[in-house]
Each structure stands twice: as structure tokens, then as C-alpha cells.
Amino acid sequence: MVKNMKNKTKKENRDDLGAIGIGAMIVFIALILVAAVAAAVIIQTAEKLQQNAQTTGQDTTDSMSARVVLLGVVIGGGANELDITFELAPGSDDVTTTDIQWAIVCDGNKDDATFVAADTHQIGTAGPDATIEAGQTYATTITAANCNPAANEDHTLLLVAGRGGQTYEILNYGGDVSAGEVVI
Numbered sequence: 001m002v003k004n005m006k007n008k009t010k011k012e013n014r015d016d017l018g019a020i021g022i023g024a025m026i027v028f029i030a031l032i033l034v035a036a037v038a039a040a041v042i043i044q045t046a047e048k049l050q051q052n053a054q055t056t057g058q059d060t061t062d063s064m065s066a067r068v069v070l071l072g073v074v075i076g077g078g079a080n081e082l083d084i085t086f087e088l089a090p091g092s093d094d095v096t097t098t099d100i101q102w103a104i105v106c107d108g109n110k111d112d113a114t115f116v117a118a119d120t121h122q123i124g125t126a127g128p129d130a131t132i133e134a135g136q137t138y139a140t141t142i143t144a145a146n147c148n149p150a151a152n153e154d155h156t157l158l159l160v161a162g163r164g165g166q167t168y169e170i171l172n173y174g175g176d177v178s179a180g181e182v183v184i
Helices: 002-063
Strands: 068-075 081-088 100-106 109-114 119-122 138-143 154-161 165-172
Antiparallel strands (some): 068 081, 100 154
């Protein structure tokens, strides 16, 4: 009878070891499932961050796709005219003169229009309602009705090309506002 008890004890011990192995396998499978869920969350987050970065980069590219660089502004022949020499920034997309808007702000007044209303010409060729191309230098005359050049005043000139490329300059009028005086 003592021998039978020993055999039963050994069998029970073997059954306990089998249960421990099954429990370890269940824990291992659960860890694999948790790792898979965590990996899916990380991958989904990385994809979303990449899409956001790509959208932000595209928005930035669009806003800078056409930006006007002022090369000089000179008081024109008329009392309220400014002769502007400009070009598109390197890498800019081509725009038409209808896509370039300007505004001059002074002492609570403002003047604004597009370059179509101005006498736009490339130094050499092209005319009003032309396509402005990167790498070319252009000149135009804008007429200010409300913000005429005045001695010892500063006016703000804002140019917007295409869908958002902006140029902001201060027009510094010295003591002499006669034709040919440089203000930028």
C-alpha cells in the first residue's frame, strides 16, 4: 500500500508539471498577442506622423512656390508712381501678372491692385497680362492713389504671388521724393 501511495504522488507531481507547461505556453501566446497589438499601434502612429509631415511639407512648398524678390523700387516719373524691379525667387513656379497682387499701406490708407493693372514689362520683352518666369528680371510701374511718396515718410509694400508667397518691404522716402530717387 505504501508503494501505491508513492506512485500516486509521482503521477500527481507529473500532472502539476504539465499544468505549469500549459500555463507558460498560455502566457507566451498572450505576450505575443500583446506585442502584435503594440506593434500595430506603433506602425499606425508612425504612418499618421509621416502623412502629417508630408502634408505640412506640401503646404509649405505651395506657400513658397511663387515668391517675388524685390530688386529695387524707385520713385517714378509721376508724383504717385513707383518703378519696381523684381524677379521670382529661385525655384518658384511661373505665375501670370494677374496672380501677383500688391498693396501699399500708409497712415490709415492703402492702395492695392494686381500687376495686370500696372505697366508690366520684362527688361527686354513681354507685356501686361504676361507670364512671369523664374530667373527673369522684370520691371513694372505701380500707381498709388492714396499713398503717394511723401518726404520723410515710410510706407509698407506687400506683394503676394500665387497662393501665398509674400514679400514685405518698407519704402523709405528720404527728404527728396523726386523721380529717380531710390526707396528700397
